[in-house]
Amino acid sequence: MTEEIETRIQKMDRSSLRREDFFKAAEILRNGGLVAFPTETVYGLGGNALDTGAAARIYAAKGRPSDNPLIVHIADREAVVRLASEVPEEAWKLAERFWPGPLTIILKKSELVPDGTTGGLSTVAIRMPSDEIAVALIRESGLYIAAPSANASGRPSTTRAEHVYQDLAGRIPLILDGGPVNIGLESTIIDLTAGVPMILRPGYISMEQLQDVLPNAVYDRAAVSRTADSGIVAKAPGMKYRHYAPKGKLIIYEGDQESVVRAINEETKKQCADGRRVAVLAAEETRECYICENVKSAGSRRDEETIAANLFELLREFDEEGAELIYSESFETVQLGQAIMNRLLKAAGYHIVRV
Ligand code: AMP
Numbered sequence: 001m002t003e004e005i006e007t008r009i010q011k012m013d014r015s016s017l018r019r020e021d022f023f024k025a026a027e028i029l030r031n032g033g034l035v036a037f038p039t040e041t042v043y044g045l046g047g048n049a050l051d052t053g054a055a056a057r058i059y060a061a062k063g064r065p066s067d068n069p070l071i072v073h074i075a076d077r078e079a080v081v082r083l084a085s086e087v088p089e090e091a092w093k094l095a096e097r098f099w100p101g102p103l104t105i106i107l108k109k110s111e112l113v114p115d116g117t118t119g120g121l122s123t124v125a126i127r128m129p130s131d132e133i134a135v136a137l138i139r140e141s142g143l144y145i146a147a148p149s150a151n152a153s154g155r156p157s158t159t160r161a162e163h164v165y166q167d168l169a170g171r172i173p174l175i176l177d178g179g180p181v182n183i184g185l186e187s188t189i190i191d192l193t194a195g196v197p198m199i200l201r202p203g204y205i206s207m208e209q210l211q212d213v214l215p216n217a218v219y220d221r222a223a224v225s226r227t228a229d230s231g232i233v234a235k236a237p238g239m240k241y242r243h244y245a246p247k248g249k250l251i252i253y254e255g256d257q258e259s260v261v262r263a264i265n266e267e268t269k270k271q272c273a274d275g276r277r278v279a280v281l282a283a284e285e286t287r288e289c290y291i292c293e294n295v296k297s298a299g300s301r302r303d304e305e306t307i308a309a310n311l312f313e314l315l316r317e318f319d320e321e322g323a324e325l326i327y328s329e330s331f332e333t334v335q336l337g338q339a340i341m342n343r344l345l346k347a348a349g350y351h352i353v354r355v
């Protein structure tokens, strides 16, 4: 057990960010400590990417398995040349189009990057975030910042500073509070070391968008699998763990809308009669169809951005309310839906009921 420390939350005013606002955080990072900060995707738990000790503290604070590598956040292109030993033309094309933004690129790592940051892999994951607080923190610290999502390992990623506090209070000294994040799902990850450009994790940047730049980009099968198929080994180490999970048991119902509603209502009736605390995760269009007392709408099926932004927060709300069983509708898997279903399936441990 590590010793408890006091966790301070520093409110950031996005309309008037000043250099001074980052002095304390930058100092902590330069001394090998950890700072949680907002990015456009989710909150990150940052440490100096070139300091093995900082990486070790990130793993300890999250309770994260140390073979699960960290994404290195940068603020300028030159950093890529320092962090990677080889930079293929494809990387520059992707950077040109999608950086700063929610795309993580995997390249062969240079000597500079310690094994502690890459979980022992010979590759390194690099991203240039667009969130102005993230960018200013990287600039002010003068570091490359390794940052996984700022949640306790296995729990839903954090989209607000309050969530970070729930998971990491007592373990880190500082959280920069920039309010709710924009996107709400982690970055798309693409691996450029595997022969063909391979998408290891779906995210806000869709396959269609990536193929527009690199027509031969493909999904890693594990990234879009609908089963916990043991024959498929995830290439992003983090994708093999049960992840994003609420404390209650989450089950996804799939089928035509009417059958899904009927099946969830039947199950709700049965479980409530047994005294279990049941909740339902639905789309706005169907929320009124459920008999359950606790129905949450993730948003309209026509507005996937809202569903993405709400998903992790709703999973956390179910926890706070003590939901023991959570029945969820399933969502379309085109474009952003691909990422939404990927996270939902992992949160459910791939537990799907087809009706
Ligand atoms: P998080 O920032 O918490 O979303 O976790 C980072 C994700 O990036 C995890 O799923 C890691 O497995 C993945 N990742 C980081 N570095 C690499 C790498 N070198 N190769 C493959 N996946 C990586």
Ligand code: MG
Pocket: 148, 149, 157
């Ligand atoms: Mg994570």
